[in-house]
């Protein structure tokens with residue numbers, strides 16, 4: 001995954017470089033109707049005190065695709081990401097789903113207070129909407145995610161900024177046990193195909209933790225979070 005990411009990053013920067021050499025950027029701003037590619041940077045900043053975020057999954061797609069729907073069952077790919085932090089199944093949507101034109105992985109785990117940025121170029125006739133997801137790894141199945149963010153009207157140089165809600169994928173019981181939390185707080189199990197929660201995506205109710213009286217919890221007060229869990233910024237660069 002890392003090698004693939006590097007290849008994408010290099011490809012994107014080459015495109016940007018060529019474009020700058022050949023054209024005046026200001027002219028391009030006024031020439032949207034004929035522009036066949038658009039470039040963006042997507043940055044996610046971790047706002048939590050002690051919840052590392054798993055490597056970002058970013059998809060660019062058309063309006064027929066949703067990464068998740070609140071109140072409905074998570075996809076298998078989202079279950080895997082939300083329980084283990086493994087983004088590979090979500091990224092494989094590009095191969096599995098004709099509505100998904102592009103997939104991009106973050107560079108690695110995003111520690112509290114840190115951010116990760118993905119830069120990419122897409123053809124807006126193939127994909128004009130973006131979805132983003134990442135697991136809070138010291139949880140059973142908590143994740144930050146946004147879906148169907150429409151970039152169509154975002155002008156060059158403009159940004160879309162928003163707070164990312166923390167969701168519960170509904171695919172794993174929030175027992176907070178050492179055996180079931182994969183992050184550094186516990187080192188327990190990641191993905192398990194059993195769906196022993198309510199099987200629908202909802203706002204995460206937060207963790208309880210040992211400090212709040214859940215005697216079997218491997219978590220403490222530092223692992224708590226209240227929405228939002230991260231900040232998302234998408235800037236159109238070309």
Ligand SMILES: [Ca+2]
Pocket residue numbers: 140141142168169170171172173174197
């Ligand atoms: Ca859950």
Ligand SMILES: [Ca+2]
Pocket residue numbers: 079083171172191192193194195196
């Ligand atoms: Ca599960």
